[in-house]
Each structure stands twice: as C-alpha cells, then as structure tokens.
C-alpha cells in the first residue's frame with residue numbers, strides 16, 4: 001500500500017449509487033468532452049441502498065395528482081417544521097422528469113386500467129409515491145457505460161484533496177492492488193450515502209442494518225474535515241424492520257393500507273395519531289412502537305387480513321420481484337402468508353441519513369457546500385426525505401452546475417501532502433498496536449450508541465457517550481489493518497464513530513423534544529417552537545465542532 005498514482009479528471013464523483021450515477025450521466029450528456037470519473041467502493045451495478053432494486057419512487061409530484069407546494073408542505077410536516085425548503089422544492093419540481101427518464105431507460109411503472117401511473121399515499125399528506133419495477137441499478141450502470149464514463153469500482157475514497165480553500169480531488173485505495181490513487185479535479189461530488197452502522201441492530205449482526213451497511217458516513221466525515229458543515233444530526237432515525245430479515249417493508253406495507261397492531265391485536269396508532277394512523281411521520285410511528293413495547297403490549301406486527309387479495313398480490317409483487325426477492329423464500333420458510341399471517345416487525349438500529357431523514361451536508365440549492373467545488377447529493381446531503389428521486393434530481397442539478405462552471409483541465413495540485421498523510425496512517429494501522437480488531441472496536445462504540453445516544457435521550461446520557469468514546473478517537477489510529485480490505489473497514493468504523501459523536505453533540509445542543517422518537521429528550525420533554533424551529537448546524541472549528549443554530 002505504498003505505491004500511488006494520479007488520475008486527472010474534470011469531475012470526480014465519490015460513490016456510484018443513485019445520485020452519483022445520475023450526476024455522471026447528466027454531466028456527460030451536457031458535455032461529452034468532460035472527463036467524468038466515478039470512484040466507487042463496491043460495483044455500481046449492484047451497489048448502494050437501491051442495490052437490488054426498488055418497488056417505488058417515494059416522492060414524485062405527478063401532474064394531476066399533486067403540486068410542488070403540496071409536496072413541500074408534506075415534507076415540512078415530516079421534518080416537524082425544521083425545513084430549509086430550497087432543495088425540497090427543486091426535488092418536487094424535477095421529480096417527474098426523473099420518472100420519465102427512468103421509464104425511457106427501461107424501468108417499468110405499472111399503470112391503472114385507465115392508463116395512469118399508480119400513485120399512492122405515503123407522506124402524512126398528499127400522494128407522491130409511484131409504483132416502480134425493474135432492475136434500477138443495472139439500468140443506471142448500463143447508461144453510465146454507454147456514455148463512456150470512467151468507473152473505478154472497488155476503490156473506497158479515504159480522503160479529499162484541497163488546494164487552498166477549494167477542492168482539488170479525492171484519494172482512493174484500489175482494493176485489488178493496494179495502490180493509492182489521487183483523482184484530481186476542480187469539482188468533486190460526494191454521493192456516498194448515509195451512515196448505516198451507527199447503532200447495533202436487533203439481530204446483533206454488525207451489517208444487519210436497515211440502511212445500506214456499506215455506506216457508513218464517510219461522506220459526512222470527509223466533507224466536514226474539508227471544511228463543510230453538517231445539519232440534522234440530532235435526527236437519529238430508526239425504522240421498522242421485519243424481524244430476522246434484513247430488508248425493508250414498512251413503506252410498501254403502509255402505502256397499501258396494512259395496519260400496525262400490537263400483541264393484543266389492537267391497531268395502536270389510534271392512541272398516538274388518530275387522524276393519520278400508520279401514515280403519521282416516521283418519528284411519531286416509532287415512538288408509538290416503542291411505547292407499546294415498553295407497556296408490555298408487544299410484539300408489534302403489520303396485519304394484512306383486512307386487505308383485498310389484489311392489494312396483497314401487489315405488495316408481494318413489489319417486494320418479491322423488485323426490491324427483495326429473498327423475502328419470498330424467507331416468508332415461505334417461516335410459513336408467513338400475508339393473506340393470513342401478520343408480519344412481526346422490530347425497531348431498527350439508529351442511523352443517519354439525508355434521504356430518509358434530515359442528516360446531511362449543508363449545501364446551497366445547487367448542492368454546493370461551503371467548500372468551493374465540493375458538492376453533495378443523495379443521502380449524504382441534507383435533502384430531507386429526498387429518497388431515490390431526490391438523490392437523482394440533486395445528482396442532475398450538481399452536474400448541471402459543474403458543467404456550467406466548467407473550469408476544465410487539471411487542478412494543478414499534486415495531492416502529495418494527502419498521500420503522505422495517508423501513508424503514515426496506513427503504516428500505523430499496519431503495526432496495529434491496539435491489538436483489538438476493527439470488528440470489536442465497532443461493536444463497542446455501537447453498543448454505547450444503543451445505551452447512551454439512542455432515544456429517549458438526556459444530557460447525562462449524551463455526555464456519558466461523548467466521555468466514553470473520547471479515548472476511542474485516539475485508539476482508532478492504532479487499529480490493525482493489514483490488507484486493503486481491512487483498511488476500508490477501519491475507515492468505515494472511524495466514520496461511524498465520527499457520525500455518532502456528531503449526533504451526540506447536536507442532540508445535546510437541541511434542548512427540546514422534536515421529531516417524535518428521534519429527538520425525544522427526557523429532560524426537555526416539550527417541543528419549543530419559539531426557540532427551536534430551526535436547523536442545528538455543526539461546523540469544523542479550531543478546537544473541535546462548533547454547534548449553533550442556523551443563522552438566517
């Protein structure tokens with residue numbers, strides 16, 4: 001891991017998920033001469049949160065079914081009033097265009113007998129969810145390839161390169177050869193997803209998480225260390241997951257009208273949000289689940305018995321064919337038949353995500369952070385509940401900005417300082433003086449997340465979390481990593497710990513309760529709109545993170 005190489009480009013994209021591939025495609029369409037490079041940790045035809053496929057575009061403003069204003073209002077409800085609406089509005093305006101592009105490329109959008117898209121309700125207000133089928137990532141990868149975009153698969157990005165105050169590139173590790181590669185360009189897009197491995201899952205498996213486990217907040221850490229700000233880190237998400245199955249379900253179940261029932265067979269959302277029931281904002285639904293469990297009324301399950309067979313078949317088709325084919329075998333082996341059997345769900349671990357929550361890099365309406373030339377899109381951007389369509393819209397928006405700016409040619413920076421710094425770090429990991437495996441290290445801080453950071457929160461618990469994890473910041477530099485794959489794991493764990501500590505800092509700062517379960521403070525149990533209807537911003541400072549309310 002001592003050798004290094006340089007790759008010159010015009011636009012470097014970190015992460016070839018939904019946002020990254022779409023950004024690359026758009027940039028190349030607008031300027032075929034532009035050297036666009038995707039640097040991806042895995043393999044783009046199957047990587048990221050949408051790796052297997054998705055059974056819906058959760059947020060599309062379909063003409064005749066909703067308006068952009070209604071969409072922004074719906075997201076504002078989920079964000080509990082803490083919304084900077086610029087990016088949400090753009091997503092609303094351009095989401096139907098994304099649907100049309102995907103349809104043209106071969107994604108299938110089932111229609112009603114009248115020939116209309118199937119548009120369902122998932123948000124607390126309005127109808128913005130469109131049923132979708134097809135192998136999304138393979139389709140995106142094919143478009144990337146047909147445009148001649150250079151893709152470096154199995155190259156996790158470990159560091160960013162700056163030239164003065166502006167971005168100059170990114171450094172990745174070739175997992176196959178161990179060569180460090182500096183990708184130099186005047187524009188870099190961070191599109192490497194959210195942070196999945198923050199809390200410890202119910203299954204006990206480090207990678208058995210709700211969100212894509214290979215995305216572990218590296219973009220948040222890289223962006224922050226380069227000088228960008230973060231927001232929404234006190235919005236510590238948890239979702240409902242099918243017990244013992246690593247995959248989704250709740251959005252599919254809810255939009256088709258499944259009921260959440262407790263162990264007594266009661267439709268318990270009546271107690272917590274009688275108007276919106278299962279369509280209550282996620283944080284309220286999760287708080288309801290937790291309170292039912294605490295009161296001894298678990299286990300919690302989705303019940304389908306009241307639904308017509310046609311609807312159940314639609315649910316099965318979406319999950320089994322598009323999103324999670326292994327679920328069919330899982331249900332069969334467990335004897336689960338949706339027409340008769342409820343599906344037990346558990347609460348997922350804590351995670352941080354822009355597309356599924358509020359956490360992300362702060363950027364302007366073109367996705368540019370406060371570091372010139374450094375952009376963010378998708379789950380690593382603060383694009384509240386942007387989901388898939390939001391990731392792809394912002395990928396396109398960033399690409400358009402980069403092409404419009406186009407200061408082509410090499411950045412003139414050689415990245416030697418970053419390479420030297422990385423080499424020293426890798427050498428130290430090679431010695432591995434800590435003598436604790438990265439797996440045990442990660443297990444330890446994630447156990448602490450469950451105990452002290454997962455909601456309900458309090459000042460005492462949050463301070464305890466920061467205190468107990470402080471020595472780990474030093475320890476992590478001596479984690480053993482003897483091959484490129486272990487190096488990747490170490491960098492993932494470091495990013496996870498960084499994100500968890502940022503979440504504790506932001507959670508301490510917001511001295512009120514908001515977002516249902518997600519920021520429930522037992523020492524400040526009330527919502528305080530007068531003081532706190534604003535975003536919490538974390539910025540890098542000379543002595544550590546500076547936490548403050550957003551300046552208007």
Ligand SMILES: Cc1cc2nc3c(=O)[nH]c(=O)nc-3n(C[C@H](O)[C@H](O)[C@H](O)COP(=O)(O)OP(=O)(O)OC[C@H]3O[C@@H](n4cnc5c(N)ncnc54)[C@H](O)[C@@H]3O)c2cc1C
Nearest residue numbers: 015017018019041047048049058157192355378379387388
């Ligand atoms: C279980 C689940 C179900 C969902 N269902 C739906 C749905 O039905 N409809 C919907 O609209 N949305 C859904 N979403 C949300 C949607 O999938 C995401 O919002 C969207 O995929 C985010 O796109 P992204 O490009 O930001 O991240 P991703 O698509 O996750 O891509 C990130 C990429 O970055 C790569 N990467 C990570 N770290 C590095 C690194 N250090 N260096 C290089 N590459 C790196 C990853 O391998 C990955 O390819 C779901 C999400 C989950 C987790």
